[in-house]
Amino acid sequence: MTLTTLTAPKAANRLNQILETVSLAHDLTRFPVNVERLALDTASVFGWKDAVTEVQSADIKGLEGCLLPNENKSQWLILYNGNMKSQGRVRFTQAHELGHYLLHRQQKDSFECANAADMYNLSQEEKDIEADADRFASYLLMPFDDYRRQIDSIVNLEVFGSCANRYGVSLTAAILRWLEYTEDKAVLVVSRGGFMSWAWSSASAFKAGAFFRTKNNVIPLPSNSLAADDSIKIERNGINIAGKVWFQHAEPMMSLREMKVESDQFDSIITLLILPSVADVWPSNFSKVD
Numbered sequence: 001m002t003l004t005t006l007t008a009p010k011a012a013n014r015l016n017q018i019l020e021t022v023s024l025a026h027d028l029t030r031f032p033v034n035v036e037r038l039a040l041d042t043a044s045v046f047g048w049k050d051a052v053t054e055v056q057s058a059d060i061k062g063l064e065g066c067l068l069p070n071e072n073k074s075q076w077l078i079l080y081n082g083n084m085k086s087q088g089r090v091r092f093t094q095a096h097e098l099g100h101y102l103l104h105r106q107q108k109d110s111f112e113c114a115n116a117a118d119m120y121n122l123s124q125e126e127k128d129i130e131a132d133a134d135r136f137a138s139y140l141l142m143p144f145d146d147y148r149r150q151i152d153s154i155v156n157l158e159v160f161g162s163c164a165n166r167y168g169v170s171l172t173a174a175i176l177r178w179l180e181y182t183e184d185k186a187v188l189v190v191s192r193g194g195f196m197s198w199a200w201s202s203a204s205a206f207k208a209g210a211f212f213r214t215k216n217n218v219i220p221l222p223s224n225s226l227a228a229d230d231s232i233k234i235e236r237n238g239i240n241i242a243g244k245v246w247f248q249h250a251e252p253m254m255s256l257r258e259m260k261v262e263s264d265q266f267d268s269i270i271t272l273l274i275l276p277s278v279a280d281v282w283p284s285n286f287s288k289v290d
């Protein structure tokens with residue numbers, strides 16, 4: 001496989017096949033993925049000479065990770081921010097930088113990556129590259145077949161917490177992986193200080209009008225939501241509340257399930273909303289997205 005034909009799913013699948021085989025053959029634990037170790041072996045898997053030779057913790061203020069070459073680009077170094085408290089974020093960052101190495105190292109000389117929320121000034125091409133590296137990390141750390149087996153008919157924050165533990169990723173990374181493929185109408189909202197920091201909808205929720213445009217918008221949490229209720233810190237199974245609390249154009253009788261936990265990072269609140277499969281929350285005079 002040459003660099004130009006590799007895509008994020010292909011690269012992740014190739015490495016996952018090898019990890020699967022090696023863990024079975026040597027009776028090793030398959031998850032979480034040891035990205036540091038894998039990064040050092042990646043060049044030999046693909047038959048490349050310019051290997052990642054070091055993965056190091058570093059004091060890189062304002063950044064989460066970097067991928068840097070030596071002078072003649074014969075070796076690469078992955079750095080990750082040593083001050084990140086969560087091991088899940090460290091693992092995801094290492095995998096993101098490995099993604100840049102696998103997919104983008106012929107497009108740019110070096111990669112300096114911050115939290116997505118702090119990367120407003122990127123060109124569309126740079127945004128695409130960052131999203132691509134995130135997709136690679138997500139597919140590598142949480143392979144689809146294995147992930148799907150962890151999610152049975154009941155979806156709640158208990159289940160996603162178990163996934164986060166299994167794969168060694170943050171709770172939000174585990175939920176985003178599910179939102180990417182589920183046919184359920186579900187919305188993840190991360191908030192801080194009573195306002196939405198960002199939100200992400202599954203494809204079917206988006207099509208039903210259940211989404212929030214948080215970029216460059218200040219959106220307060222709805223006053224009757226569980227998210228805004230400071231007296232309740234955790235509700236992993238969720239409670240039913242009126243759909244109108246979150247979506248003003250919801251049918252009066254529609255209810256949704258709202259779940260909530262406090263994030264271990266940045267004092268944020270993680271909220272997951274599950275809407276009924278038949279629900280539409282578009283304003284009546286608004287045309288749908290097909």
Ligand SMILES: [Zn+2]
Pocket residue numbers: 096100111112113114129130133
């Ligand atoms: Zn990046």
